Amino acid sequence: MPGSVAEQADWTGHVARIRDAADQAAFAELFLHFAPRVKAFLMRSGANETLAEECAQEVMATLWHKAHMFDPTRASVATWVFTIARNRKVDMLRKQRRPEPEDLPWGPEPEPEQAEVMARQQESERLAGALATLPEKQRALVEAAYFGDLSHSEIAATTGLPLGTIKSRLRLALDRLRHEMKGVTR
């Protein structure tokens, strides 16, 4: 399991090696780690195994082709992979267009500021820790909200909880995760 700062730093390096040197060995390691997770995400979202396998391969191929777009000062590799997988899910499973916010006028720097990259990695660390210590009910809800093709009203129907309760619990959990990620003690 990755989790240490050193290992996550390494994923950033892997993407740089794909971008700069079309490094297949770096890709193979990323694939080994992320492809099964992406497949799990897609299956939890309602894809059958064949489709999830196919889409997970496409997500990983996209990672290769878009390696130059990855900005380690803005997101971890895991977060970036999550957004690519999420876009594939909207496209393949929901068969919708996904409106994306306007890009910021600047793209990734050729030589990203190491301090910023480290800051993002520390945030990922703290976030993983916060997720692990979330009360079970909140954690299950957060997971259902991200993984699993359920709208909040569908989660309400499934759990028998009022929609307002679902929303306020989720809001509380996200608030806590975001604050711990930023290292803000409250």
Next chain:
Amino acid sequence: MSVRHRIPDEILAEYAAGDLAEAFGLVVASHVSLCTESRERLEEIEAVGGAILEDVEAEPMGAGSLEATLAKIADGPPPEAPLTFSSTDAGTYILPKPIRDYIGGDVESVKWRSVGMGVKQAILPTSPEATARLLYIPAGCEMPDHGHRGMEMTVVLQGAFLDGEDRFGRGDVEVADEDLAHMPVADVGEDCICLAAADAPLRFSGLLPRLFQPFLKI
């Protein structure tokens, strides 16, 4: 001018997870394009998705999947969907890029249909679970008093509207559900343009607007 009414976290999370209907996603994307604070919040909420991805119980990939993926890579990237509007065009726009992509241009390219009393609308082609429409409301003009059976999200793009005590200006979002019967009024000074998404027909409380309802297609 700063954005004061923002999209709540749990709706950003539905958007981040890819579970929000396209019409609502268009309101979120437009708001995020106009609000730096919400953009940062969305990035944090996407980071939660990344953390859950790290933590999930993995599904083993099939035999030969890495080789199959490398073969896909060798075939080159899939053709990108052609952009209907270039993001590098200089200039300032009233409509943020996510909406321009649906219109194929800025406000002057919108095919408005008059719905009476100076109000105009244009329905955007989204998935059918929810409807997205651009509304043009002359300054000082009242929108019909209405409640909702479902959710309605409105982002202001030009001018402002007032709803009770609140004023919503460019970039601001109002999220209304069935508990809220509201009466938005376009602020005086400038005609108001907004994008409204709703997942159920609006329920007008006056008789006259109800007669208009089939005509309004909402």
